[in-house]
Amino acid sequence: MTQKPFTANEINEMAVGLNRLARNLWWTWDQEAQDLFQELSQRGWRNLYHNAVAVLHEVSDYELRMRLQDRRFAQHVQFVLRNFDQYMRSTDTWGHTNAPELRERPVAYFSAEFGFHETLPIAAGGLGVLAGDHAKSASDLGIGFVGISLFYREGYFMQAINQENWQTEYYTLLHPKNLPIEPVLDPKGDPLICSVGIATSQVLFKAWRANVGRNPVYLLDTDLPENEQLYRDLTLHVYGGDTATRIMQEVVLGVGGVRLLRALGVQPSVYHMNEGHAAFLIFELIREKMAEGMTFANALAATREECLFTTHTPVEAGHDRFSNDLMHFTMHRLFRHIRTPAAELMGLGRIRPGDEHEPFCMTVLALKASRAANAVSALHGKVSRAMWHPLYPDRPVDEVPIGHITNGVHLPGWMKGTVRTFWKRKLGCDWEKGLNTPEFWTRVLDPEFISDEEIWAMRHKLKREMIEFSRRRLLLQGERLGPGDFIAFDHLLSVDALTIGFARRFATYKRAPLIFQQFERIVELVKDRARPIQFVFAGKAHPRDDEGKKLIQRIIHLSRFSELSGRLIFMSNYDIHVARQMVSGCDVWLNNPRRPLEASGTSGMKTCTHGCLNLSILDGWWREGYDGTNGFAIGDDSHPDSIEEQDRRDSENLFQVLTEEVIPCYYNRSANGIPRAWIQRIRRAMATLTPQFNTWRMVQEYTQKYYLRPAKQ
Numbered sequence: 001m002t003q004k005p006f007t008a009n010e011i012n013e014m015a016v017g018l019n020r021l022a023r024n025l026w027w028t029w030d031q032e033a034q035d036l037f038q039e040l041s042q043r044g045w046r047n048l049y050h051n052a053v054a055v056l057h058e059v060s061d062y063e064l065r066m067r068l069q070d071r072r073f074a075q076h077v078q079f080v081l082r083n084f085d086q087y088m089r090s091t092d093t094w095g096h097t098n099a100p101e102l103r104e105r106p107v108a109y110f111s112a113e114f115g116f117h118e119t120l121p122i123a124a125g126g127l128g129v130l131a132g133d134h135a136k137s138a139s140d141l142g143i144g145f146v147g148i149s150l151f152y153r154e155g156y157f158m159q160a161i162n163q164e165n166w167q168t169e170y171y172t173l174l175h176p177k178n179l180p181i182e183p184v185l186d187p188k189g190d191p192l193i194c195s196v197g198i199a200t201s202q203v204l205f206k207a208w209r210a211n212v213g214r215n216p217v218y219l220l221d222t223d224l225p226e227n228e229q230l231y232r233d234l235t236l237h238v239y240g241g242d243t244a245t246r247i248m249q250e251v252v253l254g255v256g257g258v259r260l261l262r263a264l265g266v267q268p269s270v271y272h273m274n275e276g277h278a279a280f281l282i283f284e285l286i287r288e289k290m291a292e293g294m295t296f297a298n299a300l301a302a303t304r305e306e307c308l309f310t311t312h313t314p315v316e317a318g319h320d321r322f323s324n325d326l327m328h329f330t331m332h333r334l335f336r337h338i339r340t341p342a343a344e345l346m347g348l349g350r351i352r353p354g355d356e357h358e359p360f361c362m363t364v365l366a367l368k369a370s371r372a373a374n375a376v377s378a379l380h381g382k383v384s385r386a387m388w389h390p391l392y393p394d395r396p397v398d399e400v401p402i403g404h405i406t407n408g409v410h411l412p413g414w415m416k417g418t419v420r421t422f423w424k425r426k427l428g429c430d431w432e433k434g435l436n437t438p439e440f441w442t443r444v445l446d447p448e449f450i451s452d453e454e455i456w457a458m459r460h461k462l463k464r465e466m467i468e469f470s471r472r473r474l475l476l477q478g479e480r481l482g483p484g485d486f487i488a489f490d491h492l493l494s495v496d497a498l499t500i501g502f503a504r505r506f507a508t509y510k511r512a513p514l515i516f517q518q519f520e521r522i523v524e525l526v527k528d529r530a531r532p533i534q535f536v537f538a539g540k541a542h543p544r545d546d547e548g549k550k551l552i553q554r555i556i557h558l559s560r561f562s563e564l565s566g567r568l569i570f571m572s573n574y575d576i577h578v579a580r581q582m583v584s585g586c587d588v589w590l591n592n593p594r595r596p597l598e599a600s601g602t603s604g605m606k607t608c609t610h611g612c613l614n615l616s617i618l619d620g621w622w623r624e625g626y627d628g629t630n631g632f633a634i635g636d637d638s639h640p641d642s643i644e645e646q647d648r649r650d651s652e653n654l655f656q657v658l659t660e661e662v663i664p665c666y667y668n669r670s671a672n673g674i675p676r677a678w679i680q681r682i683r684r685a686m687a688t689l690t691p692q693f694n695t696w697r698m699v700q701e702y703t704q705k706y707y708l709r710p711a712k713q
């Protein structure tokens with residue numbers, strides 16, 4: 001018997017629903033929603049880089065309505081839309097119960113970058129990905145949250161590799177119409193326009209809203225015809241241009257962000273600065289309060305009560321510093337409106353306020369004008385307290401007021417489809433319930449619940465997916481494998497070999513090529529027929545960081561012209577999509593920064609739900625995460641002062657743990673080919689790391705420690 005076709009109304013509802021769904025980034029962490037868009041256009045989904053909005057543009061309205069006549073597909077659409085609506089309407093959340101005051105007056109979270117998804121490339125690396133994961137978890141938890149950032153019309157650069165194996169950068173224009181963002185309009189339906197004073201100009205900006213589940217993130221955009229070209233291009237690139245561009249971008253972010261919130265009628269209860277880039281918001285908050293009649297001292301004190309600051313790196317270059325001249329040139333309009341001598345305002349950005357030779361530091365400003373500040377791991381807390389001790393000369397270093405909240409990752413956003421399917425088969429439709437709880441993950445320790453064989457089968461599926469992905473990528477990136485050798489790509493890497501992954505920004509302190517310092521010995525390991533190893537690398541260097549580019553060059557050179565060729569690859573254009581493939585498909589995730597410069601590191605946290613094991617220096621999060629059973633440590637809890645000595649010792653230690661622990665453990669197989677001890681480590685990693693290093697735990701901690709004001713006595 002045939003079923004009655006859907007009515008025009010029903011079809012309409014589904015089509016409208018799909019369009020609404022595409023414009024909420026919720027779909028980036030809901031597998032079933034992604035499946036819908038993929039089913040609409042397989043090729044579009046892949047070629048448009050998993051962009052739901054662009055896929056809906058690719059499919060005509062007519063085609064969509066006809067496709068929805070397919071009952072099975074339509075039921076899937078209705079199922080996802082029901083879930084989405086339930087999510088959006090739910091009042092049964094942690095935030096409703098534990099932080100109702102933030103629902104009235106939200107947290108305003110300022111970040112120069114947000115990494116939500118590969119389709120919206122407005123992040124440069126870990127800081128942005130963390131901000132994106134923070135926003136997603138704030139939504140999941142039902143916390144009142146508003147994000148502020150910039151809309152970079154050409155995003156972060158794309159990486160190409162030239163004939164000399166040298167990184168080159170190119171940009172592509174982002175089209176807002178084709179992205180999961182919407183223009184912010186005024187009550188008349190026109191774009192909402194605000195302005196900030198920069199140097200001698202009044203610079204106008206508009207805004208885009210990214211819907212991140214229940215919460216908005218606003219992206220400020222100066223590309224308006226009324227602005228001079230210089231200012232139109234201010235928001236062109238993530239961290240683009242020179243220091244002059246940088247300071248002006250930061251005025252738009254900090255000062256402009258507060259003005260946008262006011263124009264929207266949002267009265268945040270706290271302003272959370274994710275890194276110092278947004279610290280100029282402090283000046284705007286002071287200006288507002290003084291305009292209402294407060295003295296400077298009172299306005300500063302009141303502003304302090306509203307501000308929180310998270311510092312993200314102990315690397316000096318990671319802290320913005322601006323010369324006096326540049327500050328005065330850029331800020332004089334704003335300073336004029338704060339009826340306070342400029343010298344006093346400048347002092348807020350200096351360790352020695354009266355020292356006119358000291359440049360203005362955004363981190364110092366943020367520290368001086370926040371009621372609380374934190375680092376992003378326990379060790380980083382300690383390092384930061386020592387680093388900023390000069391600001392608090394009359395306290396012992398342990399009492400420098402910088403605490404720590406260790407970073408995390410947003411689990412549903414990072415779990416690969418293959419792993420979600422695995423859990424769904426295991427636990428049924430409701431499988432995601434309790435994903436962030438220890439109870440969910442301790443079950444993994446029970447071989448009655450999951451067998452070694454099941455885990456090992458899943459690992460191989462994930463590894464094959466990653467290897468096939470990388471073969472396709474290398475083909476597309478025009479890798480030269482020899483004369484016309486198309487087939488050669490299908491022989492790159494082997495699913496059977498122990499696969500070591502390394503992907504992150506190519507900052508020099510991260511020492512990407514460290515493992516190749518023992519070159520001859522590594523070649524031997526790679527060529528060992530019984531127990532081979534292989535490497536997958538990826539990462540971008542900052543456009544002006546030639547030292548970082550040299551490291552990339554070195555690795556690509558080895559991948560093409562050394563005995564490692566075919567067993568070492570470099571995938572270009574590292575981004576969230578490449579990261580997701582690698583953290584799931586590799587067996588081992590290598591991290592060997594110069595201790596203690598890795599504030600936290602988050603890519604290693606993304607591996608845990610996929611059964612990839614960390615092999616890392618005891619720095620950042622790994623110093624807290626590693627317990628002797630859930631991965632591998634390089635070296636111990638110490639480091640020599642000399643860089644040369646440290647590099648030498650770490651490369652020795654790395655080689656040692658690789659040959660004495662990692663390789664034997666991986667290749668020690670039971671009669672039916674299962675590495676029992678290795679899988680035991682996978683179980684331990686899932687059970688001990690996943691419930692700890694996720695952003696639900698992290699955002700709850702921010703809420704309880706910092707966002708909520710302690711009750712007045």
Ligand SMILES: *Cc1c(COP(=O)(O)O)cnc(C)c1O
Pocket residue numbers: 124125126127129503504505574575576579600601602603604606
């Ligand atoms: C997670 C992630 C990072 C951060 O990785 P680290 O280990 O902190 O260096 C950087 N870039 C992308 C694309 C990521 O997904």
